[in-house]
Amino acid sequence: MSSSRAEEQIRADIVEVGRRLYARAYVASNDGNISVRLDGERLITTPKSVSKGFMTPDMMVVVDHHGRKVAGDRDPSSELPMHLEIYRNRPDVNAVVHAHPPLATGFAVAGIPLTRAVLAEVITTLGSIPIAEYATPSTSELPAAIRKYIKAHDGLLLANHGAVTCGRDVMGAYYKMETIEHFAKISLVARLLGRENLLSREEVDRLQGLRGMYGIASPATICTDAPQAEVEQATCQVLEAPQSSTGRLVPEPSGGAVSTAERPVLGYAEGLQQASRDGEIRLTYRELTALIEDAVRHLRD
Numbered sequence: 001m002s003s004s005r006a007e008e009q010i011r012a013d014i015v016e017v018g019r020r021l022y023a024r025a026y027v028a029s030n031d032g033n034i035s036v037r038l039d040g041e042r043l044i045t046t047p048k049s050v051s052k053g054f055m056t057p058d059m060m061v062v063v064d065h066h067g068r069k070v071a072g073d074r075d076p077s078s079e080l081p082m083h084l085e086i087y088r089n090r091p092d093v094n095a096v097v098h099a100h101p102p103l104a105t106g107f108a109v110a111g112i113p114l115t116r117a118v119l120a121e122v123i124t125t126l127g128s129i130p131i132a133e134y135a136t137p138s139t140s141e142l143p144a145a146i147r148k149y150i151k152a153h154d155g156l157l158l159a160n161h162g163a164v165t166c167g168r169d170v171m172g173a174y175y176k177m178e179t180i181e182h183f184a185k186i187s188l189v190a191r192l193l194g195r196e197n198l199l200s201r202e203e204v205d206r207l208q209g210l211r212g213m214y215g216i217a218s219p220a221t222i223c224t225d226a227p228q229a230e231v232e233q234a235t236c237q238v239l240e241a242p243q244s245s246t247g248r249l250v251p252e253p254s255g256g257a258v259s260t261a262e263r264p265v266l267g268y269a270e271g272l273q274q275a276s277r278d279g280e281i282r283l284t285y286r287e288l289t290a291l292i293e294d295a296v297r298h299l300r301d
């Protein structure tokens, strides 16, 4: 493929990813932005003030690694400095996607990171998904906030804002955004039901060992020491996965591996969680659907 054919394909892929972000309501209005590394000198990015659901290939803006426009009729996204920060820290990354998927953003608003070992797909692709400190969008605070985590993570929540993912190509970065939102949805349902069984540390090690077989690059290993809260830049991932010599799943005991204090306190579900501590709870499909809809409404409000 000649370089212009390659660029044509990248522009088409960005349009497609934008369409999917909008169609799945991961962004509203003109939110979100996407970028791809074109070569050692240049990036291509989505323009500002445009719905990502209705872009055309000619709308994209080509910039250099300082964010200066090289080609294009429009101005680049105001979140470009966050993208540049990611490329600076991650030579292995060729694409970045930023969006506001409502369930994952709900966790980011509640201050609850997605760092529990629960789903095999998440362990193999992303590992843990921490929350970068709150920063005013479109300011230099945002690149500073993600700096702490970006070397060791391919996906981050942004406190009271949204999420950002990166990958070898734009579809790979987009799929990580899908995985985060899907994980947030499943985590919310499990927490509404009042119980979240965790994968054991041994099972997590086994899953991470399989990454090579799936052709998935690992951003970083799991931290073996206590979380380094004060480190400037994380070099490993903090993941809640209890040691267990008995099984691959570790049931969440009352006040056990996952303390109830860490649970999200959702007023409407509180009674339900209380009941579940004493034993099993049964819901009809209709009740479960109502709870999920209620929770989604709650997150949007």
Ligand SMILES: [Zn+2]
Binding pocket: 031, 032, 098, 099, 100, 137, 161, 162
């Ligand atoms: Zn944003």
